Amino acid sequence: MGKLKAAFIFVAPEAEPEKHRAIISTSVVELHVVGVKDYEEACKIAKELVNDGIGVIELCGGFGHKGVAKIVEAVERKVPVGVVRFDIHPGLEGKSGDEIFK
Numbered sequence: 453m454g455k456l457k458a459a460f461i462f463v464a465p466e467a468e469p470e471k472h473r474a475i476i477s478t479s480v481v482e483l484h485v486v487g488v489k490d491y492e493e494a495c496k497i498a499k500e501l502v503n504d505g506i507g508v509i510e511l512c513g514g515f516g517h518k519g520v521a522k523i524v525e526a527v528e529r530k531v532p533v534g535v536v537r538f539d540i541h542p543g544l545e546g547k548s549g550d551e552i553f554k
Contacts, residue, residue, distance in 0.1 A: 459484040459501045461494055462512035463519070463549055469497050491519045491553045495526035502527050510534040516550025 458481060467487030476483045484501060488494040498509055509527065511520060513536040524533050
């Protein structure tokens with residue numbers, strides 16, 4: 453089995469994906485971390501990541517149910533999409549991304 457290429461996408465209102473990104477590599481996992489400002493941008497970045505060979509995507513707790521569904525649809529179920537879950541997110545003023553990024 454080769455190295456797993458994974459991505460973690462976090463949502464923060466002032467994030468810029470060109471600037472707020474990193475790659476962390478171990479002998480078994482290459483993790484791409486990318487910040488986005490909203491769901492629309494997250495969908496665009498998720499598609500790009502899959503096209504670049506990412507095999508799994510995990511979303512931060514700021515993504516609500518609707519946001520997760522948008523990402524699954526954007527990547528056309530080509531890769532698994534997992535989620536860190538909060539009922540309310542401490543970094544988004546105690547709200548779900550669904551309330552902010554409609």
